[in-house]
Amino acid sequence: MTVRVEREDFDVGAEVARLTVGRSDIGAIVTFSGTVRGGSGADAITAMTLEHYPGMTEAELARVEAEAGKRWPLKASLIVHRIGTLKPGENIVLVVTASAHRQAAFAAAEFLMDYLKTRAPFWKKEMRADGQARWVAARECDREAAGRWEEISPPR
Amino acid sequence: MTVRVEREDFDVGAEVARLTVGRSDIGAIVTFSGTVRGGSGADAITAMTLEHYPGMTEAELARVEAEAGKRWPLKASLIVHRIGTLKPGENIVLVVTASAHRQAAFAAAEFLMDYLKTRAPFWKKEMRADGQARWVAARECDREAAGRWEEISPPR
Amino acid sequence: MPVKILYFAWVREKIGKAEEILDLPANVTTVAELMVWLKGRGPEYAEAFAQGDVIRVALDRNHVKSTAPLSGAREIAFFPPVTGG
Amino acid sequence: MPVKILYFAWVREKIGKAEEILDLPANVTTVAELMVWLKGRGPEYAEAFAQGDVIRVALDRNHVKSTAPLSGAREIAFFPPVTGG
Numbered sequence: 001m002t003v004r005v006e007r008e009d010f011d012v013g014a015e016v017a018r019l020t021v022g023r024s025d026i027g028a029i030v031t032f033s034g035t036v037r038g039g040s041g042a043d044a045i046t047a048m049t050l051e052h053y054p055g056m057t058e059a060e061l062a063r064v065e066a067e068a069g070k071r072w073p074l075k076a077s078l079i080v081h082r083i084g085t086l087k088p089g090e091n092i093v094l095v096v097t098a099s100a101h102r103q104a105a106f107a108a109a110e111f112l113m114d115y116l117k118t119r120a121p122f123w124k125k126e127m128r129a130d131g132q133a134r135w136v137a138a139r140e141c142d143r144e145a146a147g148r149w150e151e152i153s154p155p156r
Numbered sequence: 157m158t159v160r161v162e163r164e165d166f167d168v169g170a171e172v173a174r175l176t177v178g179r180s181d182i183g184a185i186v187t188f189s190g191t192v193r194g195g196s197g198a199d200a201i202t203a204m205t206l207e208h209y210p211g212m213t214e215a216e217l218a219r220v221e222a223e224a225g226k227r228w229p230l231k232a233s234l235i236v237h238r239i240g241t242l243k244p245g246e247n248i249v250l251v252v253t254a255s256a257h258r259q260a261a262f263a264a265a266e267f268l269m270d271y272l273k274t275r276a277p278f279w280k281k282e283m284r285a286d287g288q289a290r291w292v293a294a295r296e297c298d299r300e301a302a303g304r305w306e307e308i309s310p311p312r
Numbered sequence: 313m314p315v316k317i318l319y320f321a322w323v324r325e326k327i328g329k330a331e332e333i334l335d336l337p338a339n340v341t342t343v344a345e346l347m348v349w350l351k352g353r354g355p356e357y358a359e360a361f362a363q364g365d366v367i368r369v370a371l372d373r374n375h376v377k378s379t380a381p382l383s384g385a386r387e388i389a390f391f392p393p394v395t396g397g
Numbered sequence: 398m399p400v401k402i403l404y405f406a407w408v409r410e411k412i413g414k415a416e417e418i419l420d421l422p423a424n425v426t427t428v429a430e431l432m433v434w435l436k437g438r439g440p441e442y443a444e445a446f447a448q449g450d451v452i453r454v455a456l457d458r459n460h461v462k463s464t465a466p467l468s469g470a471r472e473i474a475f476f477p478p479v480t481g482g
Contacts, residue, residue, distance in 0.1 A: 011169045012168050012169040012172050012187065013167045013168040013169020013170060013171075013172075014169060015169075016168050016169070016189065020191070020245070022245070023245060024192070024193060024194030024244035024245040025193060025194065025196075026191055026193070026245075027190065027191055027192075027193040028188065028189070028190055028191070029187075029188070029189040029191065030186065030187065030188050030265075031168065031185075031186065031187040031189075032184065032185070032186050032258065032261075032262070033172065033184070033185040033186075033187075034183065034184055034258070034482055035176070035182055035183055035184070035185065036180070036183075037180060037181060037182070037183040037256065038180030038181065040181075050481070051405060051406055052481070053403070053405055053455070053458075053474060053476070055458055056455055056458035056474070059458050060458075060460075081481060081482075088180035089176070089178070089179060089180040089182075092481075092482070093481070093482050100193065102188065102190070102266075102269055103301070105188075106188070106262065106265070106266050109186075109262070110258075110262050113258055113482060116481060116482045117479070117480075117481065117482040118479065119460065119479065120479060120481045120482070121405065121455070121474075121476060121479050121481075122479055122480065122481025122482070123405060123406035123476065123477060123479065123480050123481070124480045124481070125406070135406055135407045135477065135480075136480045137478075137480070138477070138478035138479065138480050142482075145259070190397055206396065207320060207321055208320075208396070209318070209320055209370070209373075209389060209391070211373055212370055212373035212389065215373050216373075216375075237396060237397075248396075248397070249396070249397050269397060272396060272397045273394070273395075273396065273397040274394065275375065275394065276394060276396045276397070277320065277370070277389075277391060277394050277396075278394055278395065278396025278397070279320060279321035279391065279392060279394065279395050279396070280395045280396070281321070291321055291322045291392065291395075292395045293393075293395070294392070294393035294394065294395055298397075
């Protein structure tokens with residue numbers, strides 16, 4: 001159960017290897033990588049800057065990860081979130097979940113992403129191709145996605 | 157959209173990089189890795205051998221992948237399944253899905269795994285610590301997991 | 313018309329061969345009839361097909377039900393429920 | 398009692414500073430009251446908090462609603478809805 005906030009890029013394979021090395025109790029590993037989309041036409045962007053609330057971010061991600069560990073029988077999990085200025089195609093966020101079976105690993109990874117999107121104090125600013133900079137607006141569908149976990153009891 | 161059946165191990169990070177290199181239209185990448193569990197006590201295993209139906213396997217995986225591509229707006233996908241003799245902790249299967257948004261990538265990866273588990277002609281034989289060899293029995297919960305996709309209309 | 317028959321996993325082990333080419337009698341027109349006919353070929357077949365309802369079938373590399381007509385398939389495969397992934 | 402106030406993203410940009418230490422009047426006891434009081438500190442605050450209902454608040458690094466009492470929090474942060482991930 002690890003949380004990191006950093007400027008450097010991550011390598012999905014290396015992170016999975018580190019999390020699972022020497023273990024034979026894991027049967028299923030799910031990773032989610034979020035990347036910067038470049039958009040197109042009037043929505044084309046040249047870069048994205050990620051600002052966060054140092055201290056609260058780590059605390060919030062750790063709370064979210066602990067909650068996932070209570071809901072599903074996870075063998076290991078990892079959240080890495082980058083900050084600073086990123087170009088289209090670059091990695092933003094990585095979530096890894098490992099469990100004995102795939103259902104728990106999939107559900108926990110989705111849960112972590114949904115909660116991270118609505119609770120972790122990060123803000124994205126897009127640098128647009130037309131020279132304008134714009135703070136990204138929160139998406140209503142992310143609030144709905146997070147809301148669904150409050151009704152479902154976990155499939156333990 | 158690629159399908160491979162092979163003896164060699166795969167590297168999750170390298171496969172993701174190959175699928176996404178030079179692309180800025182992808183926002184979400186989900187990977188699923190299935191690995192050999194070692195079990196414990198009376199269920200401890202020393203190795204697992206994977207047999208398949210050459211020709212049909214590739215055709216079935218391609219059909220499953222094409223079906224996922226019809227149901228969700230995928231930018232890329234990959235299925236790699238290993239054959240031969242594997243030790244506890246080793247990789248068995250890799251599924252990668254890439255889309256603009258995470259919901260499609262998650263759903264398609266789960267769908268691919270559920271269908272692969274019930275349709276792709278692979279059979280596992282466990283070599284047990286007590287010297288016995290045993291064909292793994294199909295799990296009813298895998299049939300149920302695949303069945304749920306026949307009722308849901310895709311969230312396009 | 314000779315047909316290629318394939319066996320996988322424990323079906324293969326019980327029958328003792330991975331494949332064979334057989335000429336099917338004209339009255340064997342469905343998968344279920346083929347399984348009954350194969351059972352008559354010897355005790356190893358009888359044992360392999362003893363639990364016929366758990367055995368899965370593919371005609372020319374497509375999953376079919378046991379009620380399916382053979383429909384001129386050139387390659388017929390018998391195997392247990394799949395356990396990959 | 399001095400309190401550390403933090404501003405993030407466009408709240409920070411509108412106010413023109415990332416943080417400040419302020420002594421709050423005794424009659425400011427809830428998040429909502431603090432937002433009203435901050436609005437009175439100048440046009441940049443008034444603009445930042447003009448759409449008070451979209452601004453999110455954390456007390457000592459925990460999300461709270463705007464109706465929450467300040468309860469002696471030492472660090473209060475104002476920011477737009479989060480957009481990470």
